[in-house]
């Protein structure tokens with residue numbers, strides 16, 4: 001007669017057998033395959049970025065500057081773009097002097113132009129192509145933000161924000177696109193914002209420019225896939241940069257305030273790593289934000305009425321704080 005204790009011992013033995021012959025090897029096997037997969041992914045990414053001609057707009061500050069550092073560290077040949085030639089040269093020198101980046105032998109090239117002036121953009125694109133022959137990755141990063149009520153904002157301000165954040169980047173993209181199509185190779189990145197997906201009060205011009213950016217680059221992605229050109233849209237939440245300080249107000253003057261949300265945002269270096277990885281992995285779009293902004297995007301799409309009520313309450317609250 002088999003006792004309960006003996007049956008339990010037999011069952012335990014069988015379980016131990018199963019663990020040692022099936023579960024443990026399966027676990028280690030999966031772990032090995034996963035590690036190998038990640039290693040191959042990492043190697044492919046490194047190969048893709050090493051020596052690639054990468055154009056970064058808005059490289060003089062914030063996220064653009066950190067992207068320049070990240071891509072330089074990855075071995076890319078950089079083209080640093082901005083309005084301030086001295087700042088760009090300083091950055092080029094800083095990158096070349098970085099001892100831990102000794103493997104990168106490419107001295108960054110600098111190109112000065114203003115994104116709100118379409119004519120200078122065409123010249124800049126020509127200069128880039130003349131000097132480097134082609135562009136592998138274009139990072140449309142430069143941008144400005146805005147603070148103001150719609151009723152008080154002059155149309156010139158709306159236009160300035162649209163010129164800088166939308167027409168400038170699309171003009172540069174259009175100027176470089178034919179050469180990418182010819183080579184059947186290229187990658188275009190747009191640094192949009194969470195505000196390309198949701199609209200919050202007192203940001204009309206900025207949110208509109210980022211919604212337009214999202215729409216344009218989504219269309220572009222579909223149109224250029226047949227030429228093996230990739231398009232990545234990055235939508236960050238708040239980042240610790242000068243964005244709020246440099247924002248334009250209703251009358252066109254500089255806002256000049258470091259907002260609490262901005263100061264408490266992610267660091268530009270952290271977001272630059274996300275950009276590097278997203279480009280390396282040829283992601284189509286990436287949201288880089290905390291829980292609340294990410295939930296807000298879902299709320300906007302799934303429960304729009306609730307989202308609109310929340311935004312109206314937010315507008316009333318902000319106005320009260322300003323008036324008091």
Ligand SMILES: NC(=O)C1=CN([C@@H]2O[C@H](COP(=O)(O)OP(=O)(O)OC[C@H]3O[C@@H](n4cnc5c(N)ncnc54)[C@H](OP(=O)(O)O)[C@@H]3O)[C@@H](O)[C@H]2O)C=CC1
Nearest residue numbers: 058060061062063083114115142143193238239241242243
């Ligand atoms: N900071 C944040 O919270 C977030 C930022 N973003 C986006 O990140 C991008 C980078 O901004 P961020 O680094 O934060 O802000 P910064 O103000 O620090 O940097 C903006 C960059 O854009 C350049 N720029 C502005 N206007 C023009 C123009 N007319 N022509 C050429 N270059 C111009 C600036 O150059 P110059 O030095 O000449 O002024 C600067 O290099 C923007 O597109 C922004 O919308 C998205 C989500 C959140």
Ligand SMILES: CCCCCCCCCCCCCCCC(=O)OCC(=O)COP(=O)(O)O
Nearest residue numbers: 145146193194195236237238244292293295296
């Ligand atoms: C069920 C829970 C739902 C929680 C959702 C509540 C909705 C709360 C609203 C949150 C709004 C988040 C706004 C985020 C904005 C943002 O990150 O923008 C990034 C920028 O581009 C910053 O530019 P700015 O010039 O505005 O500083």
